[in-house]
Amino acid sequence: MREETLPQLLLRNACRFGKRVALREKEFGIWQTVTWADYLRHVRDFCLGLVRLGFKAGDKVAVIGDNRPEWIYAELAAQAAGGVSVGIYQDSLAREVSYVIDHSDSRFVVVEDQEQVDKLLEIKAELPKVERVIYYDPKGLKHYRDPLLMDFAAVEALGAELHRQQPACFEEMVGRGRGDDLALIAYTSGTTGFPKGAMLTHRNMLSMAKNLLSVDPLAPKSEYLSFLPLAWMGEQMMTVSAALWVGFTVNFPEEPETVQQNLREIGPHVIFSPPRIWEDIVSRVQVKMEDSSWLKRVLYRYFMAAGYRMADCRFSKVKPSAGLRFQNWLGELLVFSAIKDHLGLQRVRRAYTGGAALGPEVFRFFHALGVNLKQIYGQTEIAGISVVHRDGDVKFHTVGQPIPETEIRIAQNGEILSRSPSVFAGYHKNPEATAEALADGWLHSGDAGYLDEDGHLVVIDRLKEVMRLADGSIFSPQYVSNKLKFSPYIKEAVVIGKDRPFVVALVNIDMANVGRWAENNHLPYTTYVDLSQKQEVIGLITREVERVNQDLPPAVRIKRFVILHKELDADDEELTRTRKVRLGYVMQKYADLIEGLYQGVPEIKVETKVRYRDGREALIQTALQVVEAAKEAEVA
Numbered sequence: 001m002r003e004e005t006l007p008q009l010l011l012r013n014a015c016r017f018g019k020r021v022a023l024r025e026k027e028f029g030i031w032q033t034v035t036w037a038d039y040l041r042h043v044r045d046f047c048l049g050l051v052r053l054g055f056k057a058g059d060k061v062a063v064i065g066d067n068r069p070e071w072i073y074a075e076l077a078a079q080a081a082g083g084v085s086v087g088i089y090q091d092s093l094a095r096e097v098s099y100v101i102d103h104s105d106s107r108f109v110v111v112e113d114q115e116q117v118d119k120l121l122e123i124k125a126e127l128p129k130v131e132r133v134i135y136y137d138p139k140g141l142k143h144y145r146d147p148l149l150m151d152f153a154a155v156e157a158l159g160a161e162l163h164r165q166q167p168a169c170f171e172e173m174v175g176r177g178r179g180d181d182l183a184l185i186a187y188t189s190g191t192t193g194f195p196k197g198a199m200l201t202h203r204n205m206l207s208m209a210k211n212l213l214s215v216d217p218l219a220p221k222s223e224y225l226s227f228l229p230l231a232w233m234g235e236q237m238m239t240v241s242a243a244l245w246v247g248f249t250v251n252f253p254e255e256p257e258t259v260q261q262n263l264r265e266i267g268p269h270v271i272f273s274p275p276r277i278w279e280d281i282v283s284r285v286q287v288k289m290e291d292s293s294w295l296k297r298v299l300y301r302y303f304m305a306a307g308y309r310m311a312d313c314r315f316s317k318v319k320p321s322a323g324l325r326f327q328n329w330l331g332e333l334l335v336f337s338a339i340k341d342h343l344g345l346q347r348v349r350r351a352y353t354g355g356a357a358l359g360p361e362v363f364r365f366f367h368a369l370g371v372n373l374k375q376i377y378g379q380t381e382i383a384g385i386s387v388v389h390r391d392g393d394v395k396f397h398t399v400g401q402p403i404p405e406t407e408i409r410i411a412q413n414g415e416i417l418s419r420s421p422s423v424f425a426g427y428h429k430n431p432e433a434t435a436e437a438l439a440d441g442w443l444h445s446g447d448a449g450y451l452d453e454d455g456h457l458v459v460i461d462r463l464k465e466v467m468r469l470a471d472g473s474i475f476s477p478q479y480v481s482n483k484l485k486f487s488p489y490i491k492e493a494v495v496i497g498k499d500r501p502f503v504v505a506l507v508n509i510d511m512a513n514v515g516r517w518a519e520n521n522h523l524p525y526t527t528y529v530d531l532s533q534k535q536e537v538i539g540l541i542t543r544e545v546e547r548v549n550q551d552l553p554p555a556v557r558i559k560r561f562v563i564l565h566k567e568l569d570a571d572d573e574e575l576t577r578t579r580k581v582r583l584g585y586v587m588q589k590y591a592d593l594i595e596g597l598y599q600g601v602p603e604i605k606v607e608t609k610v611r612y613r614d615g616r617e618a619l620i621q622t623a624l625q626v627v628e629a630a631k632e633a634e635v636a
Contacts, residue, residue: 004179005202007043007080009244011174014040017220017247023069026254026262034069036247042069044170046152047077048159051173053132053150055108057082060185062101064088064119065112067226067252070136070152072240074110075184075230079202080174085184086197087231089577090116091570096577098123101130104185104197104428109133110152114140121146179203185428186233186380197428198233198380207421208383209241211403215388216350222248222269223347227259229577234355237384238272263344271348274355275362275482276579278373281343282365283488287513291520303331307368314367315394328370336369345371352376354385356580357459359482363396375399377459381443382406383422387457398456408457409442415463416449417442465583467498475503475556477583483551484558487544488513492568494586496594497556504597505561506590507541508568514540532563560597564590 003009013022014036023034034042050061061078063071063085075085086104088097090112097119101109109130111117120133124146135141136152163170183202187195224243228235243250248269253262263271289300306327313320320328340346351366354376366373377399378385387408389400402408406420423443426434437444448466449459460466461476468474477495484493484505491510497503509532517540518525525531541563549557568574574586587594 002175004206005079005174005177005181006183006205006240006244007076007174008177009206010040010043010076011171013244013247020220020247021249022247023072023250023252024266025069025252026258026265029254031251031265039069039073042073042156043076043080044163045156045159046073047080047173048162048170049155049157050077050083050108050159051081051169052158052162053108053155055081055083059083059108060086060104060106062086062088062104062106062109063111063230064092064097064109064116065090065136066256067228067230067235067239068112068136069252070110070112071230072250074134075240078108079177079181079183080170082173082176082181084182087184087186087229087236089229089231092577093571094119094123098126099194100187100197101127104187105129107131111135113137117141117144117149121148124148177202179206182425184236186236187231188380196430196433199425199428200233200380200383201425204383204422204424205236205241206245207405208237208378208385208403209245211405211420211422212237212385212388213242213245215390215403216270218242218246218248218270220247222246223251223266224248224270225251225253225259225263225266225268225344227253227256227262228273231577232355233380233384234272234274238270241383260344264342265344267344267347269347269349270351271345272352272354272376274579275353275358275485278353278358278362278366279485282362282486283510283513285339285343286488287516291516299335303327303335304368306331307336307370308364311364311367314392315396317392332370339369340371345369348372350374350391352388354378357461357478357482358396359486360396361483361486363394367394377457379443379445381424381437382418382420383424386418386420386422393454395452395454395456398452398458400457401455402457408451410450411444413463414448414450414460414466416445416447416457416459418445419443469497469503469555470499470501471555473553473555475553480505480548480552480556480558483548484544487547489517489540489544492581494568494581494583495558496587500598502559503556504594505545505558506586506593507561507563509537509541509563511567528567529565532565538563562593562597 003012017036019035019037021033022036022039025032061074061083063074065071078085086100086106088100107129109120111120111133117133117135132150133148134150134152134155138151179202181202182199183205185197185199187197224238226235226239230236230239239250251266253259289297306324309324310320310328337346348371351371351373353373358375363373374389374394376385377387386406387399387402406418409417411417419442446463447459448461448463449457452458461478466476475497480495481493484490489510490507492508494506495503511528514531514537518531523534523536525534531537545558545561568581570577573582575581
């Protein structure tokens with residue numbers, strides 16, 4: 001049989017690997033294993049069960065839930081029958097779920113648990129095309145009697161019965177698959193409105209996997225932990241495409257809250273996370289070291305300094321001295337290995353970050369520890385990846401070089417254009433957006449960038465978000481935001497300045513780290529709102545902003561900022577489900593606050609202090625203080 005589709009690769013792997021572990025899931029504190037033979041059986045039975053229920057080639061199955069083997073079974077089962085999988089983020093609101101299911105024309109919906117069942121029943125009237133809602137965690141659903149509902153195991157039982165009657169049926173269906181068949185519709189994050197459904201073929205997904213793995217090979221014995229949403233193309237790239245291409249083991253955490261513990265238990269060989277995960281790890285390490293004994297702090301600072309020097313030698317491709325190599329070896333023995341083991345990174349051969357830019361400080365941190373962290377660049381419309389750093393050729397201000405079969409060129413307006421077998425087939429029901437994205441036979445990314453002298457791609461920012469101040473100074477809000485988020489005390493930062501006289505920022509504090517800092521400094525607080533508006537916390541964040549400003553050109557330094565009284569939240573439509581800021585919405589929602597930063601107070605420079613009449617010295621940062629500041633503040 002040809003191996004042009006994902007189900008065809010599953011058949012190959014089941015034949016080749018048989019009893020070897022394909023999937024592993026932690027349930028009730030015990031790692032449950034699924035062999036390749038079992039993997040195939042589940043997919044086959046669910047596929048045939050869908051067929052018994054009336055599923056036909058070209059039909060859509062929407063899947064909602066946490067990362068579990070059943071998600072993969074449902075996806076591959078739909079594809080095996082000639083259908084299409086549609087992923088939905090598990091924390092999507094009811095109206096978001098309704099839009100994706102209806103827009104994709106899904107006839108069947110596979111959900112995880114009672115929470116998702118309730119969500120679907122709530123919007124049942126809005127989903128006339130849906131014929132079945134199939135759940136795979138029956139807890140709490142014993143007394144549900146809606147005829148729309150059906151248990152996952154019951155569907156598998158229907159399929160097993162059909163397989164007994166027609167043993168060749170499944171393989172015949174899989175054999176009819178072609179590489180150009182539609183495999184899934186992946187909905188983009190929708191930073192500017194309703195998400196668009198990117199249609200990806202089996203060839204798109206498998207050519208990406210083949211070309212990435214030709215650069216960074218993995219063995220069938222490799223381990224991977226799948227914990228990012230499977231509705232995201234980045235996770236599909238590893239958990240489905242790459243895993244089926246190579247045959248490595250995919251592990252699923254017990255709960256989203258146990259990911260860090262499960263990561264330590266598995267010790268994966270490859271890991272892929274968006275920048276926020278890597279930034280959170282840096283913050284945790286920094287804070288834990290501040291809370292440790294004086295001896296550990298001294299050892300950490302001494303050997304990290306050596307690790308940074310070693311990392312800089314690697315970046316610049318300069319041979320380190322014998323003394324530095326010995327220091328680094330000793331640091332690995334005494335400090336680095338313990339930190340990596342605690343983080344679950346001890347066995348990692350390659351760690352990837354993608355989805356957004358990652359600050360250079362974070363890159364240097366992990367390379368100082370000896371973690372081979374590499375940037376990847378791509379988008380949903382190119383099956384997740386088109387550019388990656390090569391081992392030993394990491395330049396942290398770039399995203400690397402194109403993978404094989406991928407061409408990159410820069411348009412006259414600075415936009416990054418791509419062409420490869422992984423470029424998607426178009427947007428579902430949106431020919432206008434498809435024509436715009438694929439104009440002249442190239443995928444238009446919407447990102448601004450350039451190729452350096454070594455052929456590395458440098459991504460500046462979204463084309464529409466590379467901004468100018470009123471005086472013409474160019475700056476990248478994303479770059480400034482990333483530098484702010486390197487602080488363990490800043491979780492999110494929205495940087496604003498387009499056509500304005502200077503740059504300002506809306507800041508979210510990191511509740512856990514700032515809370516720990518407050519406790520160590522005997523500062524009482526009750527809630528996030530209370531903590532975020534404390535004068536001491538304002539001073540703490542002021543010092544972090546001052547540190548960032550030292551590395552920025554004078555014209556684009558942050559002159560004012562405000563600590564928001566709440567965290568930006570996807571449920572409030574301030575973030576996408578992949579936690580990207582919806583800038584337009586945030587600027588509209590906080591327009592009065594932003595205007596207050598520019599107009600409510602005479603310009604205050606971060607490098608100076610502000611003295612109140614009662615003798616307090618601080619920077620005016622909060623929304624509640626803007627009006628009074630104009631009356632009370634004097635620049636010291």
